[in-house]
Amino acid sequence: MTTSNPILRFSAISLFPEMFAAVTESGVVGRAIKKGKVAVDLINPRDFTTDRHRTVDDRPYGGGPGMLMKVEPLEKAIEFAQSSQPDGNRPGKVIYLSPQGEKIDHQMVSQLSQEEHLILLAGRYEGIDERLLNKHVDLELSLGDFVLSGGELAAMAVIDSVTRLVPEVLGHKESAEQDSFADGLLDHQHYTRPEVYDGNRVPQVLLSGNHQVIESWRLQQRLGRTWLRRPDLLARKKLTEQEEKLLSMFQAQFE
Numbered sequence: 001m002t003t004s005n006p007i008l009r010f011s012a013i014s015l016f017p018e019m020f021a022a023v024t025e026s027g028v029v030g031r032a033i034k035k036g037k038v039a040v041d042l043i044n045p046r047d048f049t050t051d052r053h054r055t056v057d058d059r060p061y062g063g064g065p066g067m068l069m070k071v072e073p074l075e076k077a078i079e080f081a082q083s084s085q086p087d088g089n090r091p092g093k094v095i096y097l098s099p100q101g102e103k104i105d106h107q108m109v110s111q112l113s114q115e116e117h118l119i120l121l122a123g124r125y126e127g128i129d130e131r132l133l134n135k136h137v138d139l140e141l142s143l144g145d146f147v148l149s150g151g152e153l154a155a156m157a158v159i160d161s162v163t164r165l166v167p168e169v170l171g172h173k174e175s176a177e178q179d180s181f182a183d184g185l186l187d188h189q190h191y192t193r194p195e196v197y198d199g200n201r202v203p204q205v206l207l208s209g210n211h212q213v214i215e216s217w218r219l220q221q222r223l224g225r226t227w228l229r230r231p232d233l234l235a236r237k238k239l240t241e242q243e244e245k246l247l248s249m250f251q252a253q254f255e
C-alpha cells in the first residue's frame with residue numbers, strides 16, 4: 001500500500017518482490033510502514049513484459065555464461081518507479097545493487113537517510129546492460145566481497161539500515177543503541193541473568209551499580225575490542241585523551 005506522505009519512500013524493483021516481506025512485515029521497517037513514516041513499493045519488471053512468455057532475461061552480446069536482465073521491462077519498471085514520485089519532490093535516487101558497487105557502510109547509509117525517494121534496483125542473472133546503467137543509475141552499491149544470488153538481500157539491508165536512521169522512526173530507547181556503531185567503535189560485551197552461567201561469573205564491575213565506572217569499563221572494552229578486531233576502524237577515529245588512556249591501559253595487558 002502506498003502512503004500519501006511518508007518521510008521516505010523506497011521503490012524496490014525486483015523479479016522476486018515476495019522476498020521483501022522479510023523487511024516489510026516485521027520489525028522496525030514493518031512498524032514504520034504501519035505508522036506511515038516509510039513506504040516500500042514493490043515493482044516487478046515481469047509486469048512490464050509484452051511477450052507471451054513474459055521474458056525478463058536476454059542473452060549477452062559477445063557470448064559467455066548466463067543471461068542479463070532484459071532492457072525493456074527493466075527500463076519501464078524504473079520509469080514507473082520514477083513516475084510514482086509526488087510531483088514537486090526531488091527525483092528519486094536510483095541505486096543499483098551490484099557486486100561492482102561501492103561497499104555499503106554507516107556513512108553511506110546515513111547519507112541515504114536524508115533522501116525522500118530511493119529506487120532500489122535488485123539485479124538477477126549476471127547483471128544489466130551498461131547503457132541502461134549509464135542512463136538511469138545514480139549509485140552502485142555492494143554488500144561486500146562475496147557472491148549473492150541477486151541484489152534483493154542487499155536492497156533489504158539498505159531498506160532496514162536506512163529506515164533505522166530516519167528521524168522519529170526509532171523510539172528514543174532504540175536510537176540510543178544505534179549510536180554505538182555510528183561512532184565508529186564496535187560494541188562492548190553484553191551479559192544478562194544468570195549471574196553465574198556455565199561456571200562463569202558476570203564481570204563484577206557490571207554488578208557494582210556504579211554507573212560512571214560501568215560506562216568507563218564499557219567504553220574501554222569498545223576501544224579494546226575495536227583495536228583487536230577492527231584496527232581499520234580505529235585508525236579512522238580521532239580518540240579523546242580519556243579514550244587514549246583507556247585504550248593504552250587495555251593494551252598493557254597484552255604486553
Ligand SMILES: CCN(CC)Cc1ccc(CNC(=O)c2csc3nc[nH]c(=O)c23)cc1
Nearest residue numbers: 097098099142143144146147148150151154
Ligand atoms: C562472474 C562474476 N560475478 C560477479 C561477482 C557474477 C555475478 C555474481 C552474482 C551476482 C548477483 N549478486 C548481486 O546482484 C549483488 C547485488 S549487491 C551484492 N553485494 C555483494 N555480492 C553480490 O553478489 C551482490 C551478479 C553477478
